[in-house]
Amino acid sequence: MTPVLELKDLHVTLRQHRHATELVKGVSFAVGPGECLGILGESGSGKSMSMKAAMGLLDKGFSVSGAAMFQGEPLLEKSGEELRRLRGGKVGVVLQNPMTCFDPLYRIGAQIAETFAAHNNWDGEEILRRSLELLEKMRIRNPEEVLEKYPHQLSGGMLQRIMIGIATAMEPSLLIADEPTTAIDAITQYEILNEFLRVKQENQTAMVFISHDLNAISRVADRIVVLNQGRVVDEGDFQHILHHAQDPYTRLLVEKRADVMRRYRQVLAGKERSYA
Numbered sequence: 001m002t003p004v005l006e007l008k009d010l011h012v013t014l015r016q017h018r019h020a021t022e023l024v025k026g027v028s029f030a031v032g033p034g035e036c037l038g039i040l041g042e043s044g045s046g047k048s049m050s051m052k053a054a055m056g057l058l059d060k061g062f063s064v065s066g067a068a069m070f071q072g073e074p075l076l077e078k079s080g081e082e083l084r085r086l087r088g089g090k091v092g093v094v095l096q097n098p099m100t101c102f103d104p105l106y107r108i109g110a111q112i113a114e115t116f117a118a119h120n121n122w123d124g125e126e127i128l129r130r131s132l133e134l135l136e137k138m139r140i141r142n143p144e145e146v147l148e149k150y151p152h153q154l155s156g157g158m159l160q161r162i163m164i165g166i167a168t169a170m171e172p173s174l175l176i177a178d179e180p181t182t183a184i185d186a187i188t189q190y191e192i193l194n195e196f197l198r199v200k201q202e203n204q205t206a207m208v209f210i211s212h213d214l215n216a217i218s219r220v221a222d223r224i225v226v227l228n229q230g231r232v233v234d235e236g237d238f239q240h241i242l243h244h245a246q247d248p249y250t251r252l253l254v255e256k257r258a259d260v261m262r263r264y265r266q267v268l269a270g271k272e273r274s275y276a
């Protein structure tokens, strides 16, 4: 089966003055329909850069080589306009900083409606119904009021949820989510991750879920790729990463998680004793 997304020996180099710095050094992976690939790695390891390069989101200072294929078509050969059409249509992209994805001058409702209208032939009533539905799915209270707000009137977490809502409502073939739950509290995060799982199962959406949060990744990802300094250093399912990861940073994340789980069990045991 043709993967939905495939990166083959992807390199990204930043050229500044006469200096060239290679930031992504030959990354390869593939994601199939209904599969979620988690990309784990510390800050600066090249997680965002790899996906931005594939989706044409880097400016002219960066040169990209290798191959990135979407449903068998080469992405690196597509024009800026073709890639723009793909994003928000067949490919949903949820970026790290939600503020940059909204226009400060327009109300949230108008921005959701614009995205819906650009990619569907829904009438005004259908757009309003779907806009309210997406806010409700993202656990946003008073959705009618929220549609009337400007971006600066909402919290970062709310904007992040709205962005996830828009991307998932478009039922894309591929959803790329870069640290999508960083600004969201733990309980809402749990519900949002369920929404990712639902979309993956119901629509057979392929997903790339970028995070440095091993717990979040372990809930949604079927397979995990670990990046370190622009290279893939570990790859496998969650159990493999938990027990056999070689990379020191991955080990550190795994140990930190084990430590949290140990303390959680101790607290539970303490509670049980005090109830006895």
Ligand SMILES: Nc1ncnc2c1ncn2[C@@H]1O[C@H](COP(=O)(O)OP(=O)(O)OP(=O)(O)O)[C@@H](O)[C@H]1O
Binding pocket: 014, 023, 041, 042, 043, 044, 045, 046, 047, 048, 049, 050
């Ligand atoms: N606009 C830029 N100009 C110059 N270097 C950049 C730029 N953006 C990123 N880099 C560098 O590219 C490397 C990879 O960055 P990238 O954003 O992919 O990291 P990341 O793994 O996604 O981490 P984070 O989670 O912190 O975003 C880092 O060394 C970073 O400093």
